[in-house]
Amino acid sequence: MSEFQNIGLIGRTESSSAVMSLTRLMAFLEKEGYAIVLEEETSTAVRHSARISPRDKLGELCDLVIVVGGDGSLLSAARALAKFSVPLLGINRGRLGFLTDITPDEVEQKVGEVLAGKYMAESRFLLDMSVSRNGSLVANGSALNDVVLHPGEFIRMIEFDLFIDGQFVYTQRSDGLIISTPTGSTAYALSGGGPIMHPKLDAIVLVPLNPHTLSSRPIVVEGSSEFELIIGEQNITKPYVTCDGHDQVITKPGDRIRIHKKPHRLTLIHPLEHNFYGICRSKLGWAGGA
Incomplete structure (x- = not known):
């Protein structure tokens, strides 16, 4: 049976x-x-x-x-x-x-x-995303492929701070950032110039979207990392956050976006x-x- x-x-x-x-x-x-x-x-x-x-x-x-x-x-x-x-x-x-x-x-x-x-069964991890405003949760979502910060309706440079595991990484001005799982590395992150990652890797890649500096490159970090993006106070536009292209959230200056691995894993059958x-x-x- x-x-x-x-x-x-x-x-x-x-x-x-x-x-x-x-x-x-x-x-x-x-x-x-x-x-x-x-x-x-x-x-x-x-x-x-x-x-x-x-x-x-x-x-x-x-x-x-x-x-x-x-x-x-x-x-x-x-x-x-x-x-x-x-x-x-x-x-x-x-x-x-x-x-x-x-x-x-x-x-x-x-x-x-x-x-x-x-x-054959294959285990994949997902990402959890939340947006906080003035200390209160305003939205959340999950993604198997990626969480993306982008300009939304208008093509404008946006500014944000990136922290990984509580450590400051950089202040970036760009069209946004793709935070991708290995599953998503062959999707939008690949189009943005990110590396292809084998699905078995316990890693996450961060791919800047058209950064305003030639030295900004994709970063691969361990899968247990926790990320925080702080939307810059000087932004004219209100950046969007999407999970797998869905669960669209419109952010405001000062909002904090937190992303980490979801505790539940997905099993794919092949x-x-x-x-x-x-x-x-x-x-x-x-x-x-x-």
Whole structure:
């Protein structure tokens, strides 16, 4: 008997191709005798008689959650479900697919292998973010990829102080800062000139966005580090903070943004042949060897 009996499903409902793959996956799971629990919004896009659950309750009901969509869909599921320690498996119906690595034409084969115990599990950490104003908490969020400070609606240089583990690092004037996990190192941080980090690394990278000095470069620090950004009092604009491109917060001069590793880790499930370097070759256009 499979260790996974109750299977939660989350689909990218605005994508017709994702809905097609979701319907195909449901037919396979029902045929094999698995209990399906559909995420509430996902349930509106398919015909079914399955149990329905709000997203934030799936982790209590399921042994495995399968996400049908792109990396953005999996990031959203990860933020909601990490606290439950329920593993996630991704079927790619997006573009790059660094996290959702099963292709639509191999759904039955690869999902069947995973359910039969033929898979590899990978642990990833997330970041917690909070914004304080005059000593009071005004917003918080979490991210699997990155927390980003940026100018928001207007393209203007912003000024902020950076502290790591209570030690002053620098006052920077730039378009902002990307604080990224290894998972996010192949996303926005890579576009900003940051290094690619292997997912197993316990490290965090800070990537300045267009800094107003040629000497400012990405910094890689240990994963247990705690960060504090203090928004400069002289800023004309009000910088934004986003977590994985969501949970947008508009800051004010003097606000303190604190970021640290989340206590709960995410377990990603991959097919046995999953290979990080192979994915980089495929998704980033690296040259193949013999």
